[in-house]
């Protein structure tokens with residue numbers, strides 16, 4: 001599975017992912033029921049240069065999970081969504097681990113996530129990641145302080161980020177990209193020429 005940060009050019013993929021969620025999954029993700037219009041305007045406001053939108057891709061380069069880290073004044077807010085048929089396979093946990101690392105690299109000193117109190121998978125993910133969970137009026141809040149990034153963290157992030165990008169292009173098919181860049185590669189081969197004798 002490839003996991004990498006999305007760029008501003010992938011806003012429509014984020015929109016498609018969220019709009020495809022059924023009402024109950026929208027409620028779990030956003031802690032309230034949202035119409036298509038509200039989701040769409042939320043996606044329009046995503047700031048890809050300030051915030052981190054991590055996507056998990058399947059082998060057909062389709063997004064199967066999204067994780068967001070939105071930078072606030074004193075802390076970063078995280079949020080997660082994995083497609084229903086891909087849940088329970090550890091994707092949410094990997095997205096959380098990568099987002100925590102991203103927060104560290106960005107110098108964010110505290111992260112939190114808000115979820116409905118009956119959301120067992122999110123609670124388990126947060127607890128396992130060392131977050132402290134508190135609940136008020138049916139809504140849970142999990143938070144964790146972040147240590148400063150070490151040189152080792154930074155190196156690991158750069159290597160993993162680079163590998164995920166190369167892996168992504170691999171999933172799209174290097175051959176396909178090659179043929180776009182070099183259309184002649186698809187043309188029918190010329191018949192072999194009779195060798196010209198060297199004088």
Ligand SMILES: CC(C)(COP(=O)(O)OP(=O)(O)OC[C@H]1O[C@@H](n2cnc3c(N)ncnc32)[C@H](O)[C@@H]1OP(=O)(O)O)[C@@H](O)C(=O)NCCC(=O)NCCS
Nearest residue numbers: 028029079080081082087088089090091092093115121124
């Ligand atoms: C929360 C969510 C992202 C988790 O994604 P996931 O890929 O299923 O997560 P994982 O497979 O890593 O599982 C996380 C934990 O939940 C547990 N879990 C998974 N599905 C479960 C289920 N149906 N019931 C109970 N526990 C479950 C796993 O066992 C794991 O716990 P563990 O680490 O103690 O073993 C996913 O359920 C989801 O998209 N939910 C809708 C959106 C949402 O709730 N977002 C959170 C608020 S922002």
